[in-house]
Amino acid sequence: MANGTVTMEVALKALGIGWGDEVIVPALTFAATPYAAVAAGALPVFVDVEPRRYTIDCEQLEAAITPRTRAIMPVHLGQQMCDMDRVMDIAGRNGLHVVEDCAHAHGQQWRGRGAGCLGDFGSFSHQSTKILTAGEGGTLTTGDERLARLAHSLIDCGRPKDAGETEYTFGANYRLGELHAALLERAIERFPAQQAQRAELGEYFEELADGIPGVRINRRDERVTRWSFYRYIFTISNDEFGGAPNRVVAEALEAEGIPAEVQYPPMSRYDLFQPSLSRLPVCVEHADRLDPSRMSFPVAERAGEWQAVYLDECVFRSGRRGVEQAVEALTKVQRHAQELRE
Numbered sequence: 380m381a382n383g384t385v386t387m388e389v390a391l392k393a394l395g396i397g398w399g400d401e402v403i404v405p406a407l408t409f410a411a412t413p414y415a416a417v418a419a420g421a422l423p424v425f426v427d428v429e430p431r432r433y434t435i436d437c438e439q440l441e442a443a444i445t446p447r448t449r450a451i452m453p454v455h456l457g458q459q460m461c462d463m464d465r466v467m468d469i470a471g472r473n474g475l476h477v478v479e480d481c482a483h484a485h486g487q488q489w490r491g492r493g494a495g496c497l498g499d500f501g502s503f504s505h506q507s508t509k510i511l512t513a514g515e516g517g518t519l520t521t522g523d524e525r526l527a528r529l530a531h532s533l534i535d536c537g538r539p540k541d542a543g544e545t546e547y548t549f550g551a552n553y554r555l556g557e558l559h560a561a562l563l564e565r566a567i568e569r570f571p572a573q574q575a576q577r578a579e580l581g582e583y584f585e586e587l588a589d590g591i592p593g594v595r596i597n598r599r600d601e602r603v604t605r606w607s608f609y610r611y612i613f614t615i616s617n618d619e620f621g622g623a624p625n626r627v628v629a630e631a632l633e634a635e636g637i638p639a640e641v642q643y644p645p646m647s648r649y650d651l652f653q654p655s656l657s658r659l660p661v662c663v664e665h666a667d668r669l670d671p672s673r674m675s676f677p678v679a680e681r682a683g684e685w686q687a688v689y690l691d692e693c694v695f696r697s698g699r700r701g702v703e704q705a706v707e708a709l710t711k712v713q714r715h716a717q718e719l720r721e
């Protein structure tokens with residue numbers, strides 16, 4: 380498909396989700412996840428994330444379910460995967476669909492099963508910075524033949540998938556061009572070696588960075604049986620960094636030549652979801668989860684505005700020396716933390 384946003388919109392539409400339905404989304408993700416719910420006509424209901432994994436908090440997820448809830452969209456963020464055992468258990472007990480946002484998780488596996496193969500649908504992005512890229516593009520996976528045919532029709536202007544079939548859907552053109560597909564076919568051949576290299580160097584980074592004062596390494600869950608990531612997110616203690624927020628630390632790392640950034644603000648601050656732009660109705664049962672002025676997501680807010688620093692995947696494809704340079708830069712920035720204030 381054209382990108383990793385319409386993939387999720389199509390997944391929800393294929394599942395029959397739309398007007399009046401609610402879809403639960405984590406409060407720390409890229410705009411595309413909740414945007415896809417809005418594009419399908421549903422309301423995204425935000426839920427805070429876990430403090431160590433920055434993925435959806437399953438206790439709060441369960442508490443957010445109402446009779447209108449139809450789906451959960453877990454996002455495998457950074458180097459982590461959501462607790463898919465719990466997500467699938469909650470979905471099963473409440474009759475909900477699951478659309479996994481795997482834009483960061485090409486190649487990850489949970490208990491031997493690939494990210495994107497656990498829910499009804501898995502959505503992948505091939506946008507220019509992603510670890511499997513064609514400049515733009517998206518892939519939607521499903522193990523259900525009927526859903527696959529529906530999705531195929533939805534992205535092809537509603538036409539039936541195969542000649543001779545008569546079932547039309549209310550679709551549009553979300554197709555990927557063949558040139559992009561050709562690029563992806565070659566990129567996927569290189570992917571396994573790159574994934575193995577990133578995983579090995581990710582472990583090396585954790586070994587070296589663990590002792591740096593004020594740096595917390597968020598290790599992956601042991602149920603992640605193949606590790607693959609797009610960004611590596613670590614947590615800083617602001618006191619140990621002279622009171623500086625994550626953005627300043629990322630800028631200092633950049634100045635040292637290490638590709639680092641702060642990716643997502645919490646959904647309570649996200650411009651796109653301010654009611655004046657989103658036009659989301661806020662006078663509903665979940666006003667405290669839909670109206671940014673009333674939302675409170677302490678973990679996502681602390682992560683997004685203060686503590687989460689994202690390292691680019693290329694740090695983990697530049698050999699052991701590249702990782703050592705990243706750790707040296709982080710150590711240097713921490714030692715000179717007082718200067719960050721200035």
Ligand SMILES: Cc1ncc(COP(=O)(O)O)c(C=O)c1O
Nearest residue numbers: 382383384409411482504505506
């Ligand atoms: C978590 C997440 N979800 C969805 C997307 C959307 O993908 P795309 O840019 O291909 O629409 C992205 C990245 O861009 C992302 O990081």
